[in-house]
Amino acid sequence: xxxxxxxxxxxxxxxxxxxxxxxxxxxxxxxxxxxxxxxxxxxxxxxxxxxxxxxxxxxxxxxxxxxxxxxxxxxxxxxxxxxxxxxxxxxxxxxxxxxxxxxxxxxxxxxxxxxxxxxxxxxxxxxxxxxxxxxxxxxxxxxxxxxxxxxxxxxxxxxxxxxxxxxxxxxxxxxxxxxxxxxxxxxxxxxxxxxxxxxxxxxxxxxxxxxxxxxxxxxxxxxxxxxxxxxxxxxxxxxxxxxxxxxxxxxxxxxxxxxxxxxxxxxxxxxxxxxxxxxxxxxxxxxxxxxxxxxxxxxxxxxxxxxxxxxxxxxxxxxxxxxxxxxxxxxxxxxxxxxxxxxxxxxxxxxxxxxxxxxxxxxxxxxxxxxxxxxxxxxxxxxxxxxxxxxxxxxxxxxxxxxxxxxxxxxxxxxxxxxxxxxxxxxxxxxxxxxxxxx
Amino acid sequence: xxxxxxxxxxxxxxxxxxxxxxxxxxxxxxxxxxxxxxxxxxxxxxxxxxxxxxxxxxxxxxxxxxxxxxxxxxxxxxxxxxxxxxxxxxxxxxxxxxxxxxxxxxxxxxxxxxxxxxxxxxxxxxxxxxxxxxxxxxxxxxxxxxxxxxxxxxxxxxxxxxxxxxxxxxxxxxxxxxxxxxxxxxxxxxxxxxxxxxxxxxxxxxxxxxxxxxxxxxxxxxxxxxxxxxxxxxxxxxxxxxxxxxxxxxxxxxxxxxxxxxxxxxxxxxxxxxxxxxxxxxxxxxxxxxxxxxxxxxxxxxxxxxxxxxxxxxxxxxxxxxxxxxxxxxxxxxxxxxxxxxxxxxxxxxxxxxxxxxxxxxxxxxxxxxxxxxxxxxxxxxxxxxxxxxxxxxxxxxxxxxxxxxxxxxxxxxxxxxxxxxxxxxxxxxxxxxxxxxx
Numbered sequence: 001x002x003x004x005x006x007x008x009x010x011x012x013x014x015x016x017x018x019x020x021x022x023x024x025x026x027x028x029x030x031x032x033x034x035x036x037x038x039x040x041x042x043x044x045x046x047x048x049x050x051x052x053x054x055x056x057x058x059x060x061x062x063x064x065x066x067x068x069x070x071x072x073x074x075x076x077x078x079x080x081x082x083x084x085x086x087x088x089x090x091x092x093x094x095x096x097x098x099x100x101x102x103x104x105x106x107x108x109x110x111x112x113x114x115x116x117x118x119x120x121x122x123x124x125x126x127x128x129x130x131x132x133x134x135x136x137x138x139x140x141x142x143x144x145x146x147x148x149x150x151x152x153x154x155x156x157x158x159x160x161x162x163x164x165x166x167x168x169x170x171x172x173x174x175x176x177x178x179x180x181x182x183x184x185x186x187x188x189x190x191x192x193x194x195x196x197x198x199x200x201x202x203x204x205x206x207x208x209x210x211x212x213x214x215x216x217x218x219x220x221x222x223x224x225x226x227x228x229x230x231x232x233x234x235x236x237x238x239x240x241x242x243x244x245x246x247x248x249x250x251x252x253x254x255x256x257x258x259x260x261x262x263x264x265x266x267x268x269x270x271x272x273x274x275x276x277x278x279x280x281x282x283x284x285x286x287x288x289x290x291x292x293x294x295x296x297x298x299x300x301x302x303x304x305x306x307x308x309x310x311x312x313x314x315x316x317x318x319x320x321x322x323x324x325x326x327x328x329x330x331x332x333x334x335x336x337x338x339x340x341x342x343x344x345x346x347x348x349x350x351x352x353x354x355x356x357x358x359x360x361x362x363x364x365x366x367x368x369x370x371x372x373x374x375x376x377x378x379x380x381x382x383x384x385x386x387x388x389x390x391x392x393x394x395x396x397x398x399x400x401x402x403x404x405x406x407x408x409x410x411x412x413x414x415x416x417x418x419x420x421x422x423x424x425x426x427x428x429x430x431x432x433x434x435x436x437x438x439x
Numbered sequence: 440x441x442x443x444x445x446x447x448x449x450x451x452x453x454x455x456x457x458x459x460x461x462x463x464x465x466x467x468x469x470x471x472x473x474x475x476x477x478x479x480x481x482x483x484x485x486x487x488x489x490x491x492x493x494x495x496x497x498x499x500x501x502x503x504x505x506x507x508x509x510x511x512x513x514x515x516x517x518x519x520x521x522x523x524x525x526x527x528x529x530x531x532x533x534x535x536x537x538x539x540x541x542x543x544x545x546x547x548x549x550x551x552x553x554x555x556x557x558x559x560x561x562x563x564x565x566x567x568x569x570x571x572x573x574x575x576x577x578x579x580x581x582x583x584x585x586x587x588x589x590x591x592x593x594x595x596x597x598x599x600x601x602x603x604x605x606x607x608x609x610x611x612x613x614x615x616x617x618x619x620x621x622x623x624x625x626x627x628x629x630x631x632x633x634x635x636x637x638x639x640x641x642x643x644x645x646x647x648x649x650x651x652x653x654x655x656x657x658x659x660x661x662x663x664x665x666x667x668x669x670x671x672x673x674x675x676x677x678x679x680x681x682x683x684x685x686x687x688x689x690x691x692x693x694x695x696x697x698x699x700x701x702x703x704x705x706x707x708x709x710x711x712x713x714x715x716x717x718x719x720x721x722x723x724x725x726x727x728x729x730x731x732x733x734x735x736x737x738x739x740x741x742x743x744x745x746x747x748x749x750x751x752x753x754x755x756x757x758x759x760x761x762x763x764x765x766x767x768x769x770x771x772x773x774x775x776x777x778x779x780x781x782x783x784x785x786x787x788x789x790x791x792x793x794x795x796x797x798x799x800x801x802x803x804x805x806x807x808x809x810x811x812x813x814x815x816x817x818x819x820x821x822x823x824x825x826x827x828x829x830x831x832x833x834x835x836x837x838x839x840x841x842x843x844x845x846x847x848x849x850x851x852x853x854x855x856x857x858x859x860x861x862x863x864x865x866x867x868x869x870x871x872x873x874x875x876x877x878x
Contacts, residue, residue, distance in 0.1 A: 030540075055537075062548065102501065102547050106545050106743060109547055278591040283754065307720050315722065
C-alpha cells in the first residue's frame with residue numbers, strides 16, 4: 001500500500017523585473033516566482049507530483065511557508081485511497097478547522113492548498129499515463145460532481161444541475177476530443193501590450209502577433225489616459241479592424257473612473273475590459289458592466305474562490321470568466337467554477353502567463369471543451385511568452401492555438417536545473433547578481 | 440531623529456482546545472493564538488509598539504512569517520515622520536506591488552499588515568501619553584480623513600462625505616467623552632453559548648450574565664437543529680423576555696438552509712443571526728436578510744476588507760456591522776469601515792473574544808462614539824471572558840459595560856511572562872504537555 005513519503009518545497013524566483021516584462025498599472029516590477037512543491041511516494045514507480053503557487057516576488061517565502069503548513073495533511077496518506085477520493089482530499093485541506101481561520105478560502109493559505117491539490121492531480125495523471133485534460137475528460141458525470149464541494153453554491157448551482165450539464169455534454173465528447181487534437185485550443189496574446197514597452201515595440205509585437213495567427217491581443221492600460229488612447233490607436237492601426245483588442249486595467253480604477261476611462265477608449269473597438277476595479281467588488285464590476293455595455297467586462301485572475309465567482313455570475317459582473325489555475329484551491333475548485341460558468345452560459349477565458357500558468361490552465365480549458373461547455377465559441381486562453389523554457393513539458397502554440405499536450409501529467413514540472421539555479425536566495429542566478437527588485 | 444530599530448515576532452499559542460472554550464459549528468477545537476510583534480526604536484524613551492494577528496492554532500507560524508515579511512518595510516523608518524503620516528504608512532504596506540499579489544488585501548498577508556499597523560498605533564498612543572481611543576477622538580476631521588484610503592470606496596463614500604460625517608459629530612465630542620468615562624460602553628456576552636457546553640452550564644451562565652448586568656447574550660448554533668431549538672428555549676427561559684439573545688452560525692449554512700434554520704428559532708425572539716453563510720457571500724447574506732426579516736442579520740468578523748463591507752452596506756446584507764480589530768489592515772481600515780457604517784446608518788457591534796480582540800476593539804467603538812457615529816443606540820461590543828489575564832492592561836467590565844481604558848496605548852501588550860511561557864513550540868506550556876490539538 002504506497003504512501004506519500006516526501007513533501008519538498010522550493011522558493012523559486014526569476015528576476016523578470018530587470019526587463020519590465022510583466023509590467024502593468026498595478027505591478028510595476030514583478031519578479032515572477034513560484035512557491036513550488038514536489039510530492040514523492042514509496043510506490044516504486046518513480047512518479048512525482050509537482051505543483052506550485054504563483055507570486056510576483058516578495059512574499060514568495062510566506063507562500064512557501066503556507067505550503068509547508070500542509071505537510072502533515074499529506075505525508076503518510078495512502079496514495080491509492082487519496083487518488084480514489086480527491087473530492088474528500090480537497091475538503092480535508094479546505095475545511096481544516098484551524099487553518100480555515102487564515103482565510104477562510106482566500107489568499108495565501110488558499111493558494112497553498114491549490115498548490116498541493118494540483119500536485120496530487122499531476123501525480124494522478126502521471127499514474128494514469130495521460131495528460132490531465134484527458135484524465136478529467138474521461139471521468140463520468142457522477143465522478144466529476146464528486147470532485148466538487150457545493151458548500152455555498154447551492155443557491156446558484158446544485159449537484160443535480162451540475163450532473164445535468166455534464167450529461168448533456170457526454171454525447172459529443174469523442175468528436176470534440178478529435179477536434180481538439182487536430183486544431184488545438186484558441187489562444188490570445190498579451191505579449192505586445194505591457195506598459196513598460198515603448199510605442200515602436202508595441203506596434204512591432206502587435207504585427208508579429210497577427211502574423212503568428214492570433215485573433216486577439218491584449219493591452220495593459222490604466223496608468224495614463226492620454227498614453228492609453230495613443231497606444232490603443234497604434235495597436236488598432238497595427239492589427240487592423242478584424243483582430244480583437246482587449247484591454248486590462250489590473251484593478252487600477254474606482255467605479256466612476258473606470259467608466260470614464262473605458263468610454264474614452266471605446267472608439268478603437270474594445271473587445272473586453274479586464275479587471276477595471278477591485279477583484280472583490282462584485283457590485284462595482286456589475287455597475288461598470290451596465291454603464292459601458294455593449295463593451296464587455298472580464299475578470300477573474302484575482303478572484304479568490306468559487307463563492308465570489310458565483311456572485312459575479314448572479315450579479316452580471318462579467319461577460320468573460322477568467323479563472324486562474326493557481327489562485328483558487330486547484331483543479332477541484334476550478335471544476336466548480338467551470339460548472340458555474342456553464343450554468344450561466346458565460347465563456348471561460350482563463351488567465352495565464354506568469355510562471356507556468358499557461359502550462360496548467362490549458363488542461364482546464366481542454367477539459368471544459370470536451371466534457372463541460374462543449375464549445376470554443378468566444379473562448380480563448382491567454383498566452384504570454386515568459387519562462388516556458390524552464391518547464392519540462394512547455395506549452396506549444398501553433399497558428400494562434402494551444403496544441404493539446406500528450407505527455408502524462410499536468411505539465412507542471414520545472415526542470416531540475418531551473419529549481420537549482422533560481423532557488424531564492426541561494427541559487428546561482430541570485431548569488432551572481434543583486435539587481436532584481438525582490439528581496 | 441529616532442528610527443525603528445527592532446522588529447521582533449513571536450508565535451504564541453494557548454491550549455484552549457483542552458476545555459472546548461471557543462467551540463462553535465465551524466471551529467470545533469481552537470487553540471487561540473497570536474502572531475505577535477514588538478517594535479522598538481532608538482528614541483531612548485523605552486516605549487514599544489505591540490500588535491498581533493489572531494488565529495486559532497495551526498497556521499500561526501504562517502501568519503508570523505507574513506509579519507516577518509514586512510520587517511524591511513519598517514526597520515530604519517524615521518519614527519516621527521511615520522507617526523505624522525500614518526495614512527501614507529498604511530498605503531506603503533498595502534500597496535507594495537509585489538506583496539499585493541498574495542491578496543490583494545485579504546487573508547494572511549492583510550492580517551499581517553494589520554498587526555504592523557496596530558503596533559505602530561500602539562506606539563503612537565504611548566508617545567502621546569493617552570489611550571488610543573482618546574488619541575483618535577482628539578484628531579480633527581481632516582486628520583481622520585487623511586488616515587483613510589478611499590480607493591475602491593468612492594462609489595459609496597467620498598472623502599468629502601466622510602468629512603461631513605465627522606464635522607457633524609464634532610460639537611458633541613466633549614459631552615460624549617464624559618458619558619463614556621462615566622458609564623462605559625455597552626457590552627454583550629458570548630460566554631454562555633459555546634456549543635461544547637452542556638445544557639446545565641448554558642442555563643447557569645445565562646443566569647449569571649443577566650445578574651452581571653448584560654442586556655444581551657449570544658448562542659452558537661448551526662450544528663444540529665433540534666439541539667439548537669432546545670438550547671434557544673432554555674436560554675430564553677433563563678434570561679426572560681427582556682434580554683436580547685443573538686445567535687451565531689459561524690458560516691455553517693447555504694442560503695436556503697439558513698432561512699429554514701432561522702425560521703425554526705424565531706419563536707424564541709432572535710435579536711440577530713450572525714454569519715449565516717460564507718463571509719464572502721454579499722448577495723447570499725442579502726437574500727437571507729430579505730427572507731428572515733424582521734429578524735436581522737449581523738456579520739463581519741471574517742469580512743476581509745473595506746471593499747466587501749462596502750458592498751454589504753450597498754446590498755442590504757447586514758443590519759449590524761461586526762468589524763474585527765485584527766482581520767483587516769488595522770486601525771486605518773477600521774476607520775474607513777466606521778465611516779462607511781455611519782454613511783449607511785448601520786450600527787457597528789464589533790467582534791471580539793479570541794486573544795486580545797476585546798482589548799483592541801473597545802478603542803475603536805469608543806472613538807466611534809465620541810467622533811463618528813456619536814451614538815451607542817443598538818451598539819454593543821462583544822465580550823468573552825478568555826485570556827484577559829495574559830494582558831498588561833486587560834479590559835474591565837462593570838455592570839455589562841466596557842470601562843474606558845486610561846492607560847496610554849492600544850491595550851495590546853501581552854505580559855512578558857505570557858510571551859515566554861506560551862511561545863510555540865518551545866514555551867513551558869507546550870513542552871510540559873502535548874494535549875493541545877494544534878501542531
